[in-house]
Amino acid sequence: MLLRIFTLLFAGYFVLVGTVFAAASQAQSSNSQGAMTLASSEQQDDLFSDDFDADFGNGFSDSDATYKLISDPFQPFNRGVFWFNDKLYFYVFKPVAKGYRLILPRPARVSVGNFFSNLATPIRAGNALLQLKFRDFGTEVYRFVINSTFGIVGLFDPAESVAGVKQRVEDFGQTLGHFGIGHGFYLVLPIVGPSSLRDGTGVFVDSFADPFRYANLESIEYLGIKLLDVETRLSLDHETYEGIVQDSIDPYLFIRAAYAQRRLAQVGEETYNVNIFEGPLFDGDLLNPFDWFGF
């Protein structure tokens, strides 16, 4: 089905974000501050509004526009990195993920993924707080407490599977977007994949909220942990990236457009229909685990 293609961005390739980012981002963030102020909010048009009319207007009035989703002044460079990542994916990450699948059954890999995700709570909670989304902050704290205890150090996700409280995806790139800062320009980062000046900076900033950073690990151990995180996600993905490469005339352009749209939806989440079916947010009743089972 079509949706497979689109789940790529976070499931398959872009999930590499939040991983080994050290070198690339350090070099880049040093000169990003000045440019950041230049970043406009050009992308933040009608998609932001939850208004019914605007939603329709957006769907119908823009057919005449040349749709520029994100500016890409460094396209030749980005294409080079894209090519490199592509090779890396097919010759390194994917084979490793396949081996990993053979060694560890799916439920175990899901648990490893849960574990990493639980430990990344400070990033999501912190950014929710920065955006003054107190309910989301509460939701994340609640999930962390429940999953770290009942969920056995985060290996399981009873907060969602039992209480129905879903994770709130937040990162510093979204926080910047929330306060009106645009992407700046599109950037494909080595290993990390699709990003932008704003979001790349965001990943770097977020890395300071990563507990592993403060675990006194050797850099090789840190790298190993990040690779395990990436490989776990890849092993749970169903060849999404392969699908895109196979089906689109120019995968680079396709992924860039999808990335820009996806991030816009995440930042302007009011229009984002995912909110319609979200489970309960943090709420007093949810504090009582007996409540989950209807005792």
Place this chain on the structure above:
Amino acid sequence: MMKKIIICCLLVLGFAVSGFALPQPQARVEQMVDSILGVLQNSGMNAAEKKAQVSGRVQEYLNMQSMSRRTLGIHWESATEEQRQRFTDLFVRVLEGTYLNRIGDYSGGTVKYLKQRVKEDKAIVDTAIISAELEIPVQYKMIYQGGHWQVFDIVIEGISLIKNYRSSYGEIIRQNGYEGLLALMDEKVLAMERP
């Protein structure tokens, strides 16, 4: 008394209006989804048979003319009638090749219907695909034409299919021209349709 009459009139009018209302867009989406899931979940068919079955079914629910026009945006206006037709034909096959290639990935999952919004001849239907580990929001943008609600865009997790194609194809047209895009699409379609 006057008030009662007015209320009665309003009620009657209300019914009359609802009697003329367009059929429900959501029902149309449900019909489409059920029809396709029916094929996908049929364990008696092999992949090739499923492809053949799905292929014909999807198209009757999509407004390909509208999708093609929106995908090309400004380039639609400058294209000749013949070019438009060639584009539309190729675009149908690109889309079809894309989703048919994904059929093998189907591993269960149901669709939940969340909300429909209608405004004149346009509608937005919000749904979610629910599977074991994922919930994927899928939004259908529809237009009422020829007595049916027809899908002209699908927005998955905030990513509009049409905008994605418009953005990539627009850039290809800028670089390679309209004929260049058609040639590339032709090539792609042949590659996708190769067994």
